[in-house]
Amino acid sequence: MNTEQRQALWQKIQYQLYPAKAHALMPQDKQHTGPWYVRLMLGVSAWIAALFLFAFVAATFAFVLKSGAASAMLGLLVLAGAWSLFRLTSNDFAVQFGLALSMAGQGLLVNSILQIFRGDALAGQIALCLLELGLLVLPNFISRLVCTCTALFALNLALGKMGISFLFPGMAALGLVIWCQLELPNIQRASLLTPVGFGVLLTLIFIAGNPLWAQQMPGFDWYLPRIGVLLALAWVIWLQCEKQGLVFGSVAGVTVLLAGILFALLAWWVPGLGVAGLVITLGFSTGNRIVLALGWCSFAWYLGHFYYDLHSSLLDKSKLLIASGAALLLARLALQKLFPLEPNHA
């Protein structure tokens, strides 16, 4: 959006809020972080730089990587350097250096945990999860996103070790819904909540919806993880119905209930579909197009996976997909009869 468009939006909001008052001037644009793809580019570059820095430490101070304590000390020192750079300056080069340092420091800490908890993987995974959550203090979007993803991966592994990995998708899905609920009331903490929310979202899409990963987990159960995700989806639908003032006894309410049941049945058989449905619903209900786009991409990914899924035969998949497709098209016809779409007069 250019200045003119922002000015128009600001004026419109001011008029909506205070129609009788003189309108305040549009606030100055203090800092602009750039769109998501610029952040992605910076994040990937920082990760490449961190790999070289880590390799430098490994080649020069080999003893550091062999000792858990030394690795932890150096890692903390490097992270302290990253924290100072983030706090003290907003210079692009310094921030990028800080980001590379934070990733290299995290690598050293992961190494120290591997060394210290060599005989006890579960304790190591829990320690890593807690450590990464602690590293959320580093005030940088990409660093916080990476920390959240790493912490959740460690949590998933720890739950797998305990034989209850089926709980993870439900927990992550619930976390995602809570993030969407907290986003607006806590907007002044967006610098922390936004990267954490996106971290939960990306991990949920990768781990919970991805049967190839989930199947590697001890205590893996084919269907149980889907219950948690579908419950989270049911909660989101309930919240939206409340927001839109929908009465469950009404025709519209019964239609939503039937649509929910049809989707739940389908998501029960197609791995990942529940996650995609949840992400799409959340993205659409919050007006967040990035979340919505991620939801559709994950849907395409899961549908592609479903073709190669060995849990059911191609004939069963074929029956399920054809029946669902026909049901959806019939449902569309019924919807058009029951609730005809009127032209938008807004």
Added chain:
Amino acid sequence: MGGNLASLQLVSASQTTQPFKFRPIHQPNPDTTMNNERHEILHWAEQGHLNPADLPAILAENGITPTRRDWRVLFDHITLWLGTIFLAFGVICFVAWNWADMGRFAKFGLLQGLILLSLLPLWRLGLERVEAKAALVLTSLLIGALLALIGQTYQTGADTFELFGGWALAILPLVLLARFSPLWMVWLVLLNLTLHFYFGAMGGFWGLVFGLDQQLWAMFGLNCLALCAAQVAARLSQIGGAQTCARVVLVFCTGLLTAECIFTIFDHRNQFKILAMLVYPAWLAAMFYLYRLRWPDLLALAATAMSVIAVITAWLSDALLRGRAEGELLLIGVVVIVLSGLAGWWLKSVARELRA
């Protein structure tokens, strides 16, 4: 507050319908604008210029969070598109199952009948309605299933690339008729798969002649053509989503060329070294001219910057990392940081310029 908002009849700029006119590609499309509006509003609230308690109402009033009608429209799209895609994938799974209990004539009859059925809505609806586009997508996917069934039934000995190539050729008239960006993307994916499987199949016999380099160059050439077509379509036609398609293809092209350059850097006897040395700088110059000077596009510039960083890192790694090279590792790490810092600074300054 709620009453004030309800009494307003303001129309969001993104909801107004504009008559068609020649549209420069860098002009934001409504979807992007809506996300930008949300971002701006949340940014103002984060800075304390708006009360967080007012946010739900502000977002609703500006058409960012959905109304009941928006949900109804979403249901309409979801039932149509998921229904179409599920039907098509269901039929593809059915063909792949190769059910022995069903005779070949029954299978052919079923598939051909389905193709005819899928074309029926076009008689009544014409080509412009969304249902017609869905019907054309369904037909295009079913034609692929039919071609697979022919190969499966008669064991034609054809390679996989011939299936995808034939499929792309067979649906070309439908793609042209539909004037629908997602179907163009499906067609482009089919062509890319054709090239991928072609070089994969031929590589086994003629490893020296049909290698990975040729595959990357061929795919790069194909996608460059597609990029030009998408750019022209985005400017001269009303095909919705052409701009998004152009950006996806642009990123893919940049990725292919970057991968090829990295291969030629590490492969010292690569026969395409000179070609890469000529094409890569030309590509960078074209990107700078087109997407910085002519039609500023931050995504294209970010992809190009990432490509430059990757290629320079590969070149430095190849040139410096021999034997024990601790200092060189540090040097490369610092160079990557400096380059990415420079790219970040430049991209943010372009973003500021575009926002001004």
